[in-house]
Amino acid sequence: MKYNMKYKAIPKETIGRLFTYFRALVCLSREGNKTVSSYKLAEICQLNPSIIRKDFSYFGELGKRGVGYNVESLLLMIRSELKLDPAIKIAVVGIGNIGKALLAYSGFKPDGFRIVAAFDSHPKKIGKKVGGLTVENASKLEKRVKTLGIQMGILAVPESAAPQVVLSLAKGGVKAILSFAPCQLTTPKDMNVICVDLSMEMARLLYYSMGQKLHKARARKS
Template structure:
């Protein structure tokens, strides 16, 4: 089935399945049923089976899914089966935390270049990554063939940084600046507003 016919909700749930499968692998689980995977993701087993049906036949009826094989299949569907380079702009508190986060490498992501405008940070190495002058942003993105960008700058600077990254060839942006970024349709943007996410939790208290 063509990729364009797959519902957005389904591709979104694939990430939840992958996370659950990785946890199961860590626990030593080799085979998992659709019901067990559904329980881990707080879904119905029928939803799991329907989601997988968009991409082919997985698992063995009455037995379940081989955890290691299914991880590989989902990684392939999500284009996570090869290392993905990312560029980070903004090496403040959030930026440094992202550089130190071990989960990126575990998921196949590698922050290949980091940039800042602060002369006190430029030239320093943070968790093995050299902090470069933001003036070199476009050149380095093109040299490294980077298509994934991370924006961790102040709100006022985020639109310009995002535009420069997109102009240099970045096709997907993860922004930690709590603002809307007006980008071309060819650039996928996900914004993470930490304050708003906490507010969502407070609503349920």
């Protein structure tokens, strides 16, 4: 056989950086840039230019020598690669502080992800408008999730309410959940749950923003 196909896995670090590139490219596009070089992008993202070229090379020969990369093509590629497609329908359950923050953000930035429904069980919240969506009654969760064809749920409810919500979502056909409730949910099989401990995530960000030179090297007995 003449054509010898090589299969090459995409490093997960590459996937991680795709998010960073996307953010930078959205800005570049807004500022009217048609093309960008790996050097320019490297400066913005604080990375080495060659890793950017290597990263993009996993997805084809996207650049033009002597010119650079087309900003819009890159955005298109990353959008499809990261499933930033607005076609993926997401519901938020629990319209407390976190729920509201997410809804507000989702409305502003259609680039990232799209929330199409909001639920809460508190009578005072039901019917109210938040971030362009009307809060629906959580008791109708299963039915609404089915009719709307929702694929993912974001849990921002108190711990006590979480198991019930997970069950309703599962019955409604949802296969992935991102939960802000303290972990250890009894997860139905074939349901993919990621638990986020907001305080840990904050601690993580804070740690990196402290710029700890202390952690570069450390003594150890021989």
